[in-house]
Amino acid sequence: MADKEPLFARVALIGIGLIGSSLARAIRSKGLAGEIVVQTRRAETLRRAEELGLGDRYEADATEAVKGADLVVLSIPVGACGAVAAEIGPHLQKGAILTDVGSTKGTVVSDVAPYVPEGVHFIPGHPIAGTEHSGPDAGFASLFEGRWTILTPPPGADPAAITKLTEFWTACGSKVDTMDPDHHDRVLAIVSHLPHIIAYNIVGTADDLEAVSKSEVIKYSASGFRDFTRLAASDPTMWRDVCLSNRDAILEMLGRFSEDLASLQRAIRWGDGDKLFDMFTRTRAVRRSIIEAGQEVDAPDFGRHPEIARIKAEDGD
Amino acid sequence: MADKEPLFARVALIGIGLIGSSLARAIRSKGLAGEIVVQTRRAETLRRAEELGLGDRYEADATEAVKGADLVVLSIPVGACGAVAAEIGPHLQKGAILTDVGSTKGTVVSDVAPYVPEGVHFIPGHPIAGTEHSGPDAGFASLFEGRWTILTPPPGADPAAITKLTEFWTACGSKVDTMDPDHHDRVLAIVSHLPHIIAYNIVGTADDLEAVSKSEVIKYSASGFRDFTRLAASDPTMWRDVCLSNRDAILEMLGRFSEDLASLQRAIRWGDGDKLFDMFTRTRAVRRSIIEAGQEVDAPDFGRHPEIARIKAEDGD
Numbered sequence: 001m002a003d004k005e006p007l008f009a010r011v012a013l014i015g016i017g018l019i020g021s022s023l024a025r026a027i028r029s030k031g032l033a034g035e036i037v038v039q040t041r042r043a044e045t046l047r048r049a050e051e052l053g054l055g056d057r058y059e060a061d062a063t064e065a066v067k068g069a070d071l072v073v074l075s076i077p078v079g080a081c082g083a084v085a086a087e088i089g090p091h092l093q094k095g096a097i098l099t100d101v102g103s104t105k106g107t108v109v110s111d112v113a114p115y116v117p118e119g120v121h122f123i124p125g126h127p128i129a130g131t132e133h134s135g136p137d138a139g140f141a142s143l144f145e146g147r148w149t150i151l152t153p154p155p156g157a158d159p160a161a162i163t164k165l166t167e168f169w170t171a172c173g174s175k176v177d178t179m180d181p182d183h184h185d186r187v188l189a190i191v192s193h194l195p196h197i198i199a200y201n202i203v204g205t206a207d208d209l210e211a212v213s214k215s216e217v218i219k220y221s222a223s224g225f226r227d228f229t230r231l232a233a234s235d236p237t238m239w240r241d242v243c244l245s246n247r248d249a250i251l252e253m254l255g256r257f258s259e260d261l262a263s264l265q266r267a268i269r270w271g272d273g274d275k276l277f278d279m280f281t282r283t284r285a286v287r288r289s290i291i292e293a294g295q296e297v298d299a300p301d302f303g304r305h306p307e308i309a310r311i312k313a314e315d316g317d
Numbered sequence: 318m319a320d321k322e323p324l325f326a327r328v329a330l331i332g333i334g335l336i337g338s339s340l341a342r343a344i345r346s347k348g349l350a351g352e353i354v355v356q357t358r359r360a361e362t363l364r365r366a367e368e369l370g371l372g373d374r375y376e377a378d379a380t381e382a383v384k385g386a387d388l389v390v391l392s393i394p395v396g397a398c399g400a401v402a403a404e405i406g407p408h409l410q411k412g413a414i415l416t417d418v419g420s421t422k423g424t425v426v427s428d429v430a431p432y433v434p435e436g437v438h439f440i441p442g443h444p445i446a447g448t449e450h451s452g453p454d455a456g457f458a459s460l461f462e463g464r465w466t467i468l469t470p471p472p473g474a475d476p477a478a479i480t481k482l483t484e485f486w487t488a489c490g491s492k493v494d495t496m497d498p499d500h501h502d503r504v505l506a507i508v509s510h511l512p513h514i515i516a517y518n519i520v521g522t523a524d525d526l527e528a529v530s531k532s533e534v535i536k537y538s539a540s541g542f543r544d545f546t547r548l549a550a551s552d553p554t555m556w557r558d559v560c561l562s563n564r565d566a567i568l569e570m571l572g573r574f575s576e577d578l579a580s581l582q583r584a585i586r587w588g589d590g591d592k593l594f595d596m597f598t599r600t601r602a603v604r605r606s607i608i609e610a611g612q613e614v615d616a617p618d619f620g621r622h623p624e625i626a627r628i629k630a631e632d633g634d
Contacts, residue, residue: 103540128540131617132604138617148536177536187529187537190522195541198515201581203600205507205574212504218606219465219494220504223420223445224512226613227544229604236597243585243593254582257522258575264518265571268560276560280553283520287449287546289535296543300448300455302619 007168010035012069014062014084016049017235018130019101020075021139024054026172029141039065049136063091071168074100074112079241082111089115097161099125103188103238105152105181107245113154121161124152126184127174128192134235145173146294152181189249193242194257197250199231200239324485326351329386331379331401333357333366334552335447336418337392338456341371343489346458356382366453380408388485391417391429396558399428406432414478416442420505420555422469422498424562430471438478441469443501444491445509451552462490463611469498506566510559511574514567516548517556 011033013020020038027033038055039062040046050058059065066072066088074081081100092098098120102108105124116122129147131138149169153162166176179187206217206225217225243250267275290296297303328350330337337355344350355372356379357363367375376382383389383405391398398417409415415437419425422441433439446464448455466486470479483493496504523534523542534542560567584592607613614620 128537130540133617147539150537183528187533188540190526190529191534191537191542192540194522195519195545197581197585198519198578199541199544200597200600201578202512202515202574203603204581204596205511205570205577207599207603208573208577209507211500212507214603214606216504217508218603218610218612220445220467220508220612221607221610222464222612223447223505223509224516224548225508226604226607227516227548228512229600229607229613230619231541231544232597232600233604234597236594236601239597240590240593244588244590247585247588250585251582253522254578254585256525257519258578258582260522260525261515261518261571261575264514264521265568265575268514268564268567268571271561271564273557273561276557277553279521280517280549280551280556282524283517283546283549284553286520286524286531286535287543287550289531290538290543290546293535293538295535295537295539296546297621300450302547302621304614304619 004031006034007032007164007171008034008069008071010037010069011071011073012037012039012065013055014039014065014072014074014088015076016040016045016054016136017075018134018138019127019143020073021049021052021054021136022129022141022143023073023075023101023139023172024049025139025141026144028054030171032168032171033071037065037069045136052136054136062088066091066093066096068093070096072096072098074098074102077238077241078102078104078108078245081108082115085112085115089117092117092120094119095121097121097123097165099123099151099165101125101127103192103242104246105150105184109152109154109181121158122154123157123161123165124181125165125169126150126152126188127169129174130234132230132233134238142173144169147174149174149176150184151176151178152184153178185246186249186252189246189253193246193250194253196231196234196239197243197254198257199228202228203232321348323351324349324481324488325386325388327354327386328352328388328390329354329356329382330372331356331382331389331391331405332393333362333371333453334392335451335455336444336460337390338366338369338371338453339446339458339460340390340392340418340456340489341366342456342458343461345371347488349485349488350388354382354386362453369453371453379405383408383410383413385410387413389413389415391415391419394555394558395419395421395425395562396554398425399432402429402432406434409434409437411436412438414438414440414482416440416468416482418442418444420509420559421563422501426469426471426498438475439471440474440478440482441498442482442486443467443469443505444486446491447551449547449550451555459490461486464491466491466493467501468493468495469501470495502563503566503569506563506570510563510567511570513548513551513556514560514571515574516545519545520549
């Protein structure tokens, strides 16, 4: 690594949560930057990032952090991107690439673009990777491996900048797609936003029951419920912002979901066994495809059973 | 093991799918039966059970299988229990325990009880354990370890028989609770049936979209969607029967879920960020409780990341 020129001379990471700190670790382990500058507003988080040795320099002030950086990554809740862009815009270096990792792209584009100066390449991005944990301790270098990152370059974006950012994500282990922001937001509404909202909702419903105690829900959760709690343990600020900023696509998906659920509910009420069997059969194929595409582990029960997890790990899967 | 009297002289396993075959393996490894008789109607499945060496004897005819057995376990879809009980009833040995592993208890009691002869102890049961896989190959001996089994003994059931069945499940690694069938069905409606129905439904909704392709759903599924596909890959016959036999409790839970979802949807439509934040915050505590209760792994992303899974396995978690 040492004798190879890094991809970027200086990367400024604005925000150092799960994604930011995973990026810091990946950049370090792959030697992708001459210098990593870590910025976050909360003093406690910045101190923790320093303890973890995530960067080469630590800044509380975003304008200081971005000075002289040839890559700036916003890894903050999407609702905060506009204000941060307004703050750092005048301090961005000519020729720098400005990107983000937000789960919605339409509002990020409209919030951030007005503050991007001439000569800075703004190329929004979204790595489709994560866990239910947040904060600088939660990150790990292999988070992006085998996952997809979607870039949504605006019309007329510099092809060289797109190529360089693609190279960066590829070096982090990710596969890269490009699409327009609206399509991104519609795709994510179904594959990510709706599942999280449904998960939050069902956990809330269970928590409210009078006839079934909380301790019963917890004891017997292995029968299905616990799978939803992983998503429902995700960062509330991030998900509030996602709901607010991808409202239209989410409402459309919620409408379709509720319509389908009403139909399923009717089949249950009227005892339509054939319809239920058909509905419960077609969905198996989807899971097989996900496993074949390498986006899921094929261990039963996600390999939760210690015995199976151990065998899998020894096999090197 | 060899010099210790087994708990049962002869166990007849009626059905040899995920649960039946896991029981066969657990019984064998713990030495809980003098003889294991495996019965299933499908010739192919019976042959496979024999290849796997799951029993000591293999029968296609249930009436033959139960003769002389002091424990008979029905591990078949709940919808099939009544007909099988009618068939085997006259052949059950006096003093035998008859139990099942069905996910609903109310209809099993009403379907099976009329065929249970005087002197046979009918004690319905439900191990809260499983994976998304089915068939005799899917089972494993440790499936019940650390999980709960709920028994729903009818009023006046023989205490000695309850104790013996409790001992049996405990020896299989399970913890045992007893409750009445109606309460069981209500608890399971929220912790298991509703999650499965919701998962089937969302996978169906995604599969129907015109604006987002199937390949996009699959590629980007790691962002939330894939967690639902595990449940939605479960056995369709089993889940059809669950829906038909626990209709009232499921409809009640679906009603509550939809009501809550409508309220959440309204908060999204009107941009009520504070309400969304509150809803998304309270659900984290539920997950923490499930992990503390040992009903969930605490690895991020269910330990799907190979690097983390390996570290966890080495730690012996």
